[in-house]
Amino acid sequence: MDLIRHLRCFLAVAEERHFGRAAELLGMAQPPLSQRIQRLERELGVRLFERTSRQVTITAAGTMLLEDARLLLARADALTATARRIREGESGLLRAALPPDLAAEAIAAILAAFRQHRPGVELELHELSTTEQLARFTSRELDVGLVRHPCDIAGLELGPVLLRELGVLLPGGAPAAALDEVPLAALTGYGLVLFPRAEAPALHDDVLNTCARGGYTPATVRQGSGTGFVRGLVLSANAVAFAPRDTAPDDAAGPHADIVWRPLAGAPLAWRHSVAWPRGRGDAAVGAFAEAASRALWNTAAMTADAPARPLHLRPAAEYWL
Amino acid sequence: MNDTRRRIAAAFTEAGVSGRLHAVDIDSGTEIDAGADHPVVTASVHKLCLLVALHQQAAAGLLDLTEQVECPPADRSAGPTGLAAMLDPVRMSLRDAAYLMTAVSDNAAADLLLARLGLDAVNGATARLGLTRTRAVHPSFRSLFATIRKDAGPAGASALADPRVLARLRALDPARSNRSTPRDMTRLLTAVWRDEACTPEHGVAIRRLLGLQVWPHRMAAGFPFDDVHVAGKTGSLPTVRNEVGVIEYPDGGRYAVAVFTRAANPAATLPAADAVIGTAARIAVDALRARP
Structure with a gap:
């Protein structure tokens, strides 16, 4: 008996609770699906489902086996993915992407952690924006990012979501610079330097929306990405900018000594990152990269786990209800 | 054509969504294809299939649209509109339940009709019209929402802001949820408007209900013209915003348009993501109307 194939049938019926729908999901007819389930029950010596004319319910024994079945199938998928990499002549090479604004220290930590766990796999690193990464996942030119x-x-598929809380860069002479934590509303009167909207329209709008929600509607929004340019605008254009702590300047001598970084009160803004890979293509090397990146960012980039949930008021046009 | 597709893609990107669209001139068959064959999650757009199935059964004499159904509050599917939001016992006709299901996307009314017809009748109706890529797999809207609750875990709706939770929702995977393609949906609308889905008498009834939909924020927003008629059905789930409908101009031009989007931002309130459905539909209809 092909255990993996039979377990896939078990999982499909358990999730769909319906032989017809499970068969459709598996791309097979219903009678052979029923036969496979019966065969699996004989082989395991355990009854997995109770069947009545109208519905299928999983037995207590079936429930106990379900988690093991899921784990086994996930391992089987990982094995197949590794085999494919070997077959495609990419054995030992993982194509991975990191965003441009990551600190050198974080990148070094990712590389070190990955090498430690997967010494046999060569890491081919690319510096790519999120949009570029998504395009390369689609064209299968990237394994993980x-x-x-x-x-x-x-x-x-995604790894854990990590938060890089944002603070504000502001001119040292600004009244808000005297505060230990700056509420968004205290930035009123200053323009905002933000990355170009075309880079990530949803995030751009989300930042401005959060500012408005916090009582800060910038008089002007100027585009800027490069660290030096952003700081130049903060000094010259009566503007502020948001930046994670790990990219903040030290309050010390240097070309931008007149700029200070302060945390935002209540941490309303954050960059949220996670490792991502195309569904069904995660193998051991991808897993090791996900683990290494999450761990390294946690340690170096002042990452925290997800923020506490805010109230959610679904409006009637949302159509769904939970 | 390429310029139209490029403008539609730019509008979707600008609004922070991934979108698929198919638009077709109901009388000439001329079309705009911007991802028309991409598998999509239908969400409440599938109520249109249910609406057509109901009228087909009526046309076949299997049920009477004035037949009364009981909707006791205890066993009502939850939702923010219509019967789903009401507190007291209700008795109404099948066709009035169909009105609530269509006009305000009433989940309780939809589940009453689904219970009366059965899932096979809905899938039979779409199959007979040749919609090979359209399929309802959830026996009720209640069961569709139950998969979301189960996949979201104990934190409930607030967990839906977490991308990792969203990535594992079965309800958002066309392989495991109610599904279709933009092209299948314009084909269904074309059949309804050409009286090929059921009898002319029932066609009128379906078109009337689609014209009574109350939502102004999606497809209708793209056509701010008092002399243009917009009829349609929306569908929404976390990050999913859809609408399929027919736009009719006073010169007789009529266009079936299906727009299916996924927003990057998991927020529930995203006016720009709703409005771009109208923007994209308008670009497509303008292009169809400009054809000689």
Whole structure:
């Protein structure tokens, strides 16, 4: 008996609770599906489902076996993915992407952690924006990457979501610079320097929306990405900018000594990252990269786990209800 | 054509969504294809299939649209509109339940009709019209929402802001949820408007209900013209915003348009993501109308 194939049938019926729908999901007819389930029950010596004319319910024994079945199938998928990599002549090479704004220290930590766990796999690193990463997942030119949310996650599997809380860069002479923590509303009167909207429209809008929600509607929004340019605008254009702590300047001598970094009160803004890979293509090397990147970012980039949930008021036009 | 597709793609990107669209001139068959054959999650757009199935059964004499159904509050599917939001016992006709299901996407009314017809009748109706890529797999809207609750875990709706939770929702995977393609949906609308889905008498009834839909924020927003008629059915789930409908101009031009989107931002309130459905539909209809 092909145990993996039979377990896939078991899982499909357990999830769909319907032989017809499970058969459709598996791309097979219903009678052979029923036969496979019976065969699996004989082989395991355990009854997995109770069947009545109208419905299928999983037995207590079936429930106990379900988690093991899931784990076994996930391992089987990983094995197949590794085999495919070997077959496609890419054995020992993992194509991975990191976003441009990651600190050198974080990148070094990812590389070190990955090498330690997967010494036999060569890591081919690319510096790519989230949009570029998603395009390369589709064209199968990339195995794994570190994306910034929100982005279109259809067809992707994700690692844990990590938060890089944002603070504000402001001129040292600004009244708000005297505060230990700056409420968004205290930035009123200053313009905002933000990355170009075309880079990530959803995130751009989300930042401005959060500012407005916090009582800060910038008089002007200027485009800027490069660290030096952003700081130049903060000094010259009566503007502020948001930046994670790990990219903040030290309050010390240097070309931008007149700029200070302060945390935002209540941490309303954050960059959210997670490792992502195309669904069904995660293998051991991808897993090792996900683990290495999550761990390294946690340690170096002042990452935290997800923020506490805010109230959610679904409006009637949402159509769904939970 | 390429310029139209490029403008539609730019509008979707600008609004922070991934979108698929198919638009077709109901009388000439001329079309705009911007991802028309991409598998999509239908969500409440599938209520249109249910609406057509109901009228087909009525046309076949299998049920009477004035037949009364009981909707006791205890066993009502939850939702923010219509019967689903009401507190007291209700008794109404099948066709009035169909009105609530269509006009305000009433989940309880839809589940009453689904219970009366059965899932096979809905899939039979779409199959007979040749919609080979359209399929309802959830026996009720209640069961569709139950998969979301189960996949979201104990944190409930607030967990839906987490991309990792969204990535594992079965309800958002066309392989495991109610599904179709933009092309299948314009084909269904074309059949309804050409009286090929059921008898002319029932066609009128379906078109009336689709014209009574209350939502102004999606497809209708793209056509701010008092002399243009918009009829349609929306569908929404976390990150999913859809609408399929027919736009009718006073010169007789009529266009079936299906737009299915996924927003990058998991927020529930995203006016720009709703409005781009109208923007994209308008670009497509303008292009169809400009054809000689």
